[in-house]
Amino acid sequence: MSDERCDVSDETLVAYGDRYLPTDQVRRLDRHVQHCHACQSRLRAFREVDQLVRTTAMPLPKVSDQAKLIDLLQTRGAGRLGPHFARNSIAAALFLAALLIVLASPLGQLVGLSLGGNFGQSGEVPPRVDLGKQIVLEAPSPGAVTSAVGPSPLTVTIEGFDFGWGDQTQTASSTQPATVSAAPGMALSLPNLGATTHNFSIDALAINVDILPGETVTVMLPDDTVAGAYEFYCRIPGHKAAGMVGTLVVQ
């Protein structure tokens, strides 16, 4: 690409092409390139490479493709994930162990906490929890059916994944945000089926919980929740824009 009669270096042509040189130098080069076939040829070659790279590159990954990728990651286990996720997994395991100890203790029974999420199967009123409105109940069962109707009439399940809420297969291919119906006093069961930490927030109800990968967080809707439509979303930067937003209709 070089020409013996031309003393303009390849590096200078890169700078010239990127347009960050001082104006007077750009003008000098403009005049030079106009008459220098060697420079024209080198610049043309650079542009051809740019065009070739851009036109032959793989398409940008779509959110739905990323969701499939995350599924694959999950099946291969957390060992493939980076240290961020490993740290979270350890923290989650410790937290879960501590919680199980509390729940199994007489103190846990005293404050009315119990394991299991099938409230209402025998008609009992779901326990009210004041510990930051959340308890970790269970890991999501593989292949759990996503539905607005949860395991019991008093539980609504909203699956979180990378990056959406509700039914993965439907939401990933749809631009429509998830809409879920519930009633005051119901439990919202929130399994995170993704490979990254997600968050479930409803600003109007002061709900703000993080959900580690593979875990389920249950949030109680207060009995005095006013009927209406509430936006829920993932607070982690970028996730809402990527599709993790929906509407909870309280009736």
Next chain:
Amino acid sequence: MAVSSVGFQSDDHELVALVRVGRIEAFDPLFVRYHGRLVRYLTYRTGDSELAADIAQEAFLIAFQDIGGLAEDRAFGAWVYGIARNRLAMAMRRRAVRQMLSLDWLLARGSPNDSGLQESDMASACLDRDALSRGLEALSPILREALLLHSLEGFTAPEIARIVGISLHAAERRISRAKQEFKRQHECLNQEHAE
């Protein structure tokens, strides 16, 4: 900087300024603007789309947490690519250590130079081979990085110098060499294909 509204049309500096004053929703357009590109770039660097997605996610979380440390004259895009580059280097080192500690590796490999830990080998081994990846295989990791950042991602030489942590002149030299090598390789591949 006077900024009040968040929109996908806002430029990076406006969005960064909003995030800094607590408008975290302004981070969404930044994520949408760069996340997919970053995953693709890292996939070409590593040949491992899963690792690429993981590192991209980490890079955005770090960027969000540390956005107060971003100099006002520095572009967000180049900054987050720089973070991802550091995370990638750490991931490569961890992978290298894991493999070196593995008994299988000791038995299977004759010398550390054969460890298969080079980016070039990773890319050729794992990536679905599209036209670009075939051309990239012939480049050294250093030139491949320069080509991807300049030709594919559209960063200028000064931005690449900051991302990679080298002088401007070194960045310009790598970019020009990468393009020459890539063009030469592409012509060879076309010739082989014709024959």
